[in-house]
Amino acid sequence: MDRTMERSPLATPFPEIPAVAGVRIAVARAHYKTWDRCDLTLVTVPEGTAVAGVTTRSRCPSPEVEWCRAALPLGRARALVVNAGNSNAFTGNRGRAAVEAIAARVAGRLGCEPSDVFVASTGVIGVPLPIDKAEAGIDAALDAPEAGWRDMADAISTTDTFAKGAVTRAVVGGRMVSLTGVIKGSGMIAPDMATMLGFVFTDAAIEPALLQAMLERANAKSFSAITVDGDTSTSDTVLAFATGVGSRLASMDDDGADAFEAALTDLCLQLAHLVVRDGEGASKFIEISVTGAESDESARRIGLSIANSPLVKTAIAGEDANWGRVVMAVGKAGEPAERDKLAIRFGATQVAEGGLAVAGYDEAPVAAHLKGQDIEIGVDLGLGDGRATVWTCDLTHGYISINADYRS
């Protein structure tokens, strides 16, 4: 975490998260920047751990993303290395060599294949990750005492102003399994693949292909439904590791799978909301619900058009019930919309309906709602059954201060 940044007013406390059976966390100082904090995380998981992942859709991904993409189809993991302070993106052959060196170092120490080692990095673009620092950090982490989830959440952070983690549980085959996640990210957050780096761990036993399918569906409703600034990182990665230690079952039955997927989706949504709550400069958490669209995908695009509109975001920052800017953002989405069927709601108050302002609507509850931290905007297109919910934050002076000064 950047200790020089003010803590987000939308921050929530880090929850109590118990250990996940089979997962060992260690953190170390790799000194990627001139800071005195842990910036390398090494998580080891037992043999037989299943892994799934979703990565950025950027056409210019980091070598870490390419490494994970190549290893994911094998479905098995033994370790995760996360570097903070240097994203290693756009560094050519030297960047690729750094990722290979990290995987080789860990594999050599653990006695596994390099492809069992997953790597993610976050920070400045264009500076090759120094291999010597990474290797020294890995060695230190392997010798370090076991660390906790909060330590990991801190160690993977960059411009984050608070540590982000979540936990939930599900009953699978009559046994309770736990699902735990930590995440980092506050800017350069946009679908598709909103989150910069997120990691989910569970002691459930699950086949990699099923875990992958569940993670992709959960991602669509969570990480791909949030945006801070519409910018998409070169490094976005979410990985899910299932150790199977807590629930030694050959396979999940259908009921168990449903319960597990519901819990996974809930966990991903919690983590995604934490990222929005740490959006750079954020002072308001905004939920945008779109209904009555021609399809769910159309609803999602309209929601994101509203969520990414600088004019909507600055209006919310100014606590201004400027529904005209919402009309504008619906209109520019390029999706089916009929002006004279459009209805808009702030909080519980309908402010526009049938293509014009609701005559004499009560402005007091709208003003009160906008003064709060949690803002709800509802848009009904009046065309069909398509619906989607997306989340974003407002756009404030804080965003400008952070990004006009910080060399990312």
Next chain:
Amino acid sequence: MDRTMERSPLATPFPEIPAVAGVRIAVARAHYKTWDRCDLTLVTVPEGTAVAGVTTRSRCPSPEVEWCRAALPLGRARALVVNAGNSNAFTGNRGRAAVEAIAARVAGRLGCEPSDVFVASTGVIGVPLPIDKAEAGIDAALDAPEAGWRDMADAISTTDTFAKGAVTRAVVGGRMVSLTGVIKGSGMIAPDMATMLGFVFTDAAIEPALLQAMLERANAKSFSAITVDGDTSTSDTVLAFATGVGSRLASMDDDGADAFEAALTDLCLQLAHLVVRDGEGASKFIEISVTGAESDESARRIGLSIANSPLVKTAIAGEDANWGRVVMAVGKAGEPAERDKLAIRFGATQVAEGGLAVAGYDEAPVAAHLKGQDIEIGVDLGLGDGRATVWTCDLTHGYISINADYRS
């Protein structure tokens, strides 16, 4: 113009613009807001004047936009009314009635068809334009002494901080014709149809269909190649009027048409650049040239992805040669790109090439370039011959201040 706003540091002086034969300008106080300034413009043009236009692609356009779209295929104009301070957008039947009343009032006084009267409005969304004020304003304008281009540029402004006009000339059929334009706009500016309201007048004689085709091509290279904040207005309109008074020719020959179109394109580009120079909070004028893309359209999309990226725009505001953010914006555009062929230039200095930073590039000229007001970013994809240039401004605290406080 909003006299409470600080003049943009990128402002340029209003040029000397002579009258255009046949065009009569009048301005009046309709008192659409509680301000003491002219906010209604009435331009009359002689019988036989050809008209062409391009309007917003918003799915929620204003009734003015719908009115102009319906009248444009007829190709003939006698008058233009522009209202500032109230966009009349999203006002249902009352908004439509206001536009019809304005056209009827002017048509009655001039003895022409209502469809010969073009109407455009800019300002707050969701408040029906008061018909009584519009009619009184029209009557006052009809009785007012002739005004000049600068008066019109002032009267059509809202959040603009300086008056915007441009003039050029072309030789058509051995005679010199003039092309003149005024424009307003500073926020909610985005392709497609960047400009809020722009009006071009020429004394050339030209058939409406040819003028329309030329305006559409000129628009693609000018108004649709600029962006301030990626937001698209409900009211964007550019209209071109050709009186034919200066050049009584039955039709343009090919050479004349080429010369006229070149002049029209130049005029539109001048006007588009003025809008960027008055971008809300702008402190830098940014030109983004994309080459080596798979197609011109692909180059344009990549250019706009860079131009609309809040992280690129804040980096330029901070005078930070953060080419990593340019990589990010190329990557998120969704267009064909290969990281390891990508080259990036700031000013005349190549900073990245072949997928990584240029080793030991001289940072001094880059820093000096970024301290200036006119910033050039060059991106070469290394894939094909597609190219495009787009223009934008930086994103500063000024944008937040203007939009978190102003009720548009």
